[in-house]
Amino acid sequence: MTTAHVLGFPRIGAQRELKFALEGFWQGAIDETELAAVGSQLRRRHWAWQKDAGLDWVAVGDFAWYDQVLNTAALLGALPARFGFDPSTLSLKQYFELARGNAAQPALEMTKWFDTNYHYLVPELDADTRFDGGVDWLFYEIEEARSQGHAVKPVLLGPLSFLYLAKAKLAGLDKLALLPDLIAAYQRILNKLAVQGVQWVQIDEPILALELPGDWLAAFERAYRALDQHGVKLLLATYFDSVADHAALLHRLPLAGVHVDLVRAPEQLDALLVDWPTGRVLSAGVIDGRNIWAADLSARLETLAPLAAHLGDRLWVGSSCSLLHTPVDLEQEDGLDAELKGWLAFARQKLGEVAMLKRALEQGRDAVAGELARSDAAAASRRTSRRIHDPAVGERVAALTPADACRAQPYAQRAEQQRAWLKLPLLPTTTIGSFPQTREIRAARAAFKRGELPQAQYMAAMQAEIRLVVEKQEALGLDVPVHGEAERNDMVEYFGEQLSGFAFTRFGWVQSYGSRCVKPPIIFGDVSRPTPMTVEWSRYAQSLTTRPMKGMLTGPVTILQWSFVRDDQPRERTCLQIALAIRDEVVDLETAGIRVIQIDEPAFREGLPLKRGDWDRYLEWAGRAFRVSASGVADATQIHTHMCYSEFNDILPAIAAMDADVITIETSRSDMELLEAFGSFRYPNEIGPGVYDIHSPRVPPVGEMLRLIAKALDVVPAERLWINPDCGLKTRGWPETEAALRNMLDATREARAAL
Ligand code: GLN
Ligand code: ZN
Numbered sequence: 001m002t003t004a005h006v007l008g009f010p011r012i013g014a015q016r017e018l019k020f021a022l023e024g025f026w027q028g029a030i031d032e033t034e035l036a037a038v039g040s041q042l043r044r045r046h047w048a049w050q051k052d053a054g055l056d057w058v059a060v061g062d063f064a065w066y067d068q069v070l071n072t073a074a075l076l077g078a079l080p081a082r083f084g085f086d087p088s089t090l091s092l093k094q095y096f097e098l099a100r101g102n103a104a105q106p107a108l109e110m111t112k113w114f115d116t117n118y119h120y121l122v123p124e125l126d127a128d129t130r131f132d133g134g135v136d137w138l139f140y141e142i143e144e145a146r147s148q149g150h151a152v153k154p155v156l157l158g159p160l161s162f163l164y165l166a167k168a169k170l171a172g173l174d175k176l177a178l179l180p181d182l183i184a185a186y187q188r189i190l191n192k193l194a195v196q197g198v199q200w201v202q203i204d205e206p207i208l209a210l211e212l213p214g215d216w217l218a219a220f221e222r223a224y225r226a227l228d229q230h231g232v233k234l235l236l237a238t239y240f241d242s243v244a245d246h247a248a249l250l251h252r253l254p255l256a257g258v259h260v261d262l263v264r265a266p267e268q269l270d271a272l273l274v275d276w277p278t279g280r281v282l283s284a285g286v287i288d289g290r291n292i293w294a295a296d297l298s299a300r301l302e303t304l305a306p307l308a309a310h311l312g313d314r315l316w317v318g319s320s321c322s323l324l325h326t327p328v329d330l331e332q333e334d335g336l337d338a339e340l341k342g343w344l345a346f347a348r349q350k351l352g353e354v355a356m357l358k359r360a361l362e363q364g365r366d367a368v369a370g371e372l373a374r375s376d377a378a379a380a381s382r383r384t385s386r387r388i389h390d391p392a393v394g395e396r397v398a399a400l401t402p403a404d405a406c407r408a409q410p411y412a413q414r415a416e417q418q419r420a421w422l423k424l425p426l427l428p429t430t431t432i433g434s435f436p437q438t439r440e441i442r443a444a445r446a447a448f449k450r451g452e453l454p455q456a457q458y459m460a461a462m463q464a465e466i467r468l469v470v471e472k473q474e475a476l477g478l479d480v481p482v483h484g485e486a487e488r489n490d491m492v493e494y495f496g497e498q499l500s501g502f503a504f505t506r507f508g509w510v511q512s513y514g515s516r517c518v519k520p521p522i523i524f525g526d527v528s529r530p531t532p533m534t535v536e537w538s539r540y541a542q543s544l545t546t547r548p549m550k551g552m553l554t555g556p557v558t559i560l561q562w563s564f565v566r567d568d569q570p571r572e573r574t575c576l577q578i579a580l581a582i583r584d585e586v587v588d589l590e591t592a593g594i595r596v597i598q599i600d601e602p603a604f605r606e607g608l609p610l611k612r613g614d615w616d617r618y619l620e621w622a623g624r625a626f627r628v629s630a631s632g633v634a635d636a637t638q639i640h641t642h643m644c645y646s647e648f649n650d651i652l653p654a655i656a657a658m659d660a661d662v663i664t665i666e667t668s669r670s671d672m673e674l675l676e677a678f679g680s681f682r683y684p685n686e687i688g689p690g691v692y693d694i695h696s697p698r699v700p701p702v703g704e705m706l707r708l709i710a711k712a713l714d715v716v717p718a719e720r721l722w723i724n725p726d727c728g729l730k731t732r733g734w735p736e737t738e739a740a741l742r743n744m745l746d747a748t749r750e751a752r753a754a755l
Pocket of ligand 1: 432433434485491552600602642643644727728729730
C-alpha cells in the first residue's frame with residue numbers, strides 16, 4: 001500500500017473564520033472560550049476533510065493561533081526573557097502579546113518564510129535562552145484528533161531550522177552553542193509523543209533547501225543521531241527547492257523517511273535515489289502546495305509508478321509542502337466559469353488529488369478512470385485553450401530584441417535631456433504615489449464595484465479627489481506631483497483587473513501573517529493590455545497643473561510576484577508578457593504628455609531564489625523585464641522606480657542595471673545607513689532615499705529630516721539627490737501627511753540654501 005498525506009493544511013478557514021475570530025478576540029468582542037471553539041471547529045473540519053478524502057494520516061500541529069514558528073517557540077518554552085512570561089503557564093493573551101507587542105514590549109520581529117508570502121515571527125535567542133517548560137497545545141491537539149477517530153501524524157518544525165531562523169539577540173552568540181539544550185527539548189517532546197502512541201512524526205527542516213554552511217550541516221548529524229531511538233519514526237520533510245546537494249548527508253542520518261518537493265525540484269529525484277537507504281520511506285511531494293493549479297494526474301502517475309515499483313510500501317505520496325500557501329476551497333468560487341475552474345485546485349481539492357494518486361498506485365488506473373479522464377481533459381484544454389494561448393503575445397515576446405530592453409542612450413545623456421525640459425531645482429521633491437485613502441474614497445470605489453454608483457458619478461468622485469490631491473501638492477510646493485491613486489484598491493489587482501490573462505477569486509485568501517490574508521490574482525493565460533489602464537486619470541491630473549505630473553504604474557516583477565503564476569511556462573516568460581503590457585501603458589502615458597513615469601517594483605527583491613547560486617539568473621531576467629517595460633519611451637522621458645525595503649547591498653549591481661533614471665527607496669528607518677552602500681558602490685543614476693517613515697502617524701521635525709538630507713548629501717551628489725518620503729501615503733491620514741510633507745519641504749529649502 002501507498003501512504004497518502006499532506007504536510008499541513010491552511011488554518012485560516014474557507015471563510016476566514018480564524019481571522020474574524022482572532023480580530024474579535026483582540027477587540028474584546030468574543031472571549032477566549034469562543035475563540036477556542038472556533039479553533040477546534042476549524043481543526044475538526046480540516047481533519048475530517050483529510051480523512052474523508054482518503055488520506056492515511058491527518059496532519060496535527062499545523063494549526064497555530066498566529067504562526068507556526070511562534071508555536072514552536074512556545075512548545076519549546078523558548079520565549080524572549082524581555083516579556084517576563086513563564087513558558088509553562090503561557091496564556092493565549094500572552095501568546096498574542098509576543099506576536100503583536102504590548103504596552104511595554106514591541107512584538108517579535110516578523111519576516112518572510114523562505115520565498116513565500118507568509119511571514120513568521122522570529123524567535124529571539126540569547127545566552128540565557130532555556131528550552132523547557134513550554135505549552136502542551138500540541139499534545140492536546142493530538143488527543144483531540146484521536147478522539148475524532150483520526151490516525152495522527154504530528155508536524156514539528158525541526159531543531160536546526162528553528163535555530164537557523166531564530167535571531168541571536170546577544171552579539172557574538174553562536175546559535176549552534178544552544179543546540180545541545182535544544183536537542184534535549186526535542187528528545188523530551190518525542191518521548192512524550194511516543195507515550196501518546198504516535199508512530200510517525202513529520203519533522204520539517206526546510207533550511208536544507210538553502211546552501212548551508214559546513215557547521216550547520218555537521219550539526220544535522222549530531223542532532224538527528226540524538227533524536228533517533230525515541231520511540232517514534234521521523235519523516236524529515238524538506239521543501240521549496242532541491243536538497244540533492246545534501247543527498248549524502250541525508251542518506252547517513254538515521255531517519256525513517258525523507259520528504260522531498262518534486263514540484264519545485266523534480267530533477268533532484270535521480271540524485272537522491274542513488275544509494276537510497278534500505279528500509280527508508282520516500283515521501284514524494286507531487287501536489288503543488290504553492291499554487292492553485294489542478295495537477296496533471298497522469299503526468300504525476302508517470303513519475304510515481306517507477307518509484308512505487310522500486311519502493312513498494314515505502315513510497316508515500318503527498319503535497320510538495322504545507323498547503324498553507326494555497327486558498328482553502330475552490331467549491332465556493334461561484335464567479336469562475338467551469339472551464340477555468342476545471343484548471344484549478346485549492347487546498348481541499350488537493351487532498352483529493354493526493355488520495356487519488358494513492359488509489360491509482362494501489363488499485364491501478366482503472367480504479368480511478370473517471371478522475372483521470374477529467375484531469376487529462378483539463379490538462380489538454382490548458383495546452384490548447386484560446387483563452388490561454390494568444391499567438392500575438394507569443395510573437396511579440398519572441399520578437400523582442402536587446403534594443404527593446406534598453407533606453408537609446410546612457411543615463412548621463414538622458415539626464416541632460418530631462419533636465420532641459422523639467423527645469424527642476426536641485427534636490428527635487430516628490431512623493432511615492434498614493435495619498436490618504438479616506439473612508440469616502442473606499443466607499444465610492446466599493447459602491448462602483450457593486451454597481452450602485454453610476455460610472456459618471458464615480459469618475460466625478462475620483463476626479464474631485466485628484467483635484468484635491470493636486471491642489472494640496474501645489475500648495476505644499478512639491479516639484480513633481482502625483483495623482484494620488486484614489487482609484488486603486490491594490491497596486492496589483494488594479495492592473496490585473498484590466499489585463500487579459502488574469503482571473504480573480506472571491507474567496508482565494510491565503511494567510512500572510514496572523515489574521516492578515518491576501519487574495520492574489522491568478523495569471524492563467526498570455527498577458528496583454530486591451531486598453532490603456534491609467535492614462536485618463538493621469539491626463540486629468542496633468543490638466544490641473546503646470547508642474548510635471550508623475551504617472552504611476554506597478555512593475556512586471558511585482559505583478560508576477562504577488563500573483564498565482566501559471567505553471568505551464570517559465571515564470572520569466574510570463575514576466576516578459578506583463579512587461580510588454582506595462583510598456584504599452586508607459587508609451588501611451590508619454591503620448592498623453594506624461595513624461596515622468598514611475599514603475600514600482602517593491603517585490604523585486606522577493607523574487608530572489610533560495611539558493612544564491614541561482615540569483616544571477618533571476619536578476620538577469622527580472623532586470624530585463626523591468627527594462628522592457630521602461631524602454632519604449634524617448635530619452636527625455638524620465639523613468640522612476642520605487643522599492644520599499646532596506647536590503648540592497650548584495651544586489652546593488654542588479655538594481656543599477658535596471659537603469660531607472662531615478663530610484664526611490666526606504667531609508668529613514670535605517671538612518672540612511674543603506675545609502676552608504678549606494679554611495680560606496682557609486683550608484684550611477686538619481687536616488688530619492690526616503691527622509692521619513694510613513695508607517696506611523698508621527699510627524700518628524702524639520703531638523704530630523706534636515707539631518708537625514710545632510711547624511712544623504714555625504715554620499716550622493718546634490719545633482720542626483722531627490723527628496724521624498726519612504727513609501728506611499730495611502731494608509732496615513734491627511735493631517736499628519738500634510739504636516740510631515742510641509743516639514744519635508746521646509747527641510748529641503750534649508751538644505752538647498754546651504755548647498
Ligand atoms: N505607488 C505605490 C504607493 O504609493 C507604491 C506602494 C509600494 O511601494 N508598496 O502606494
Ligand atoms: Zn513602497
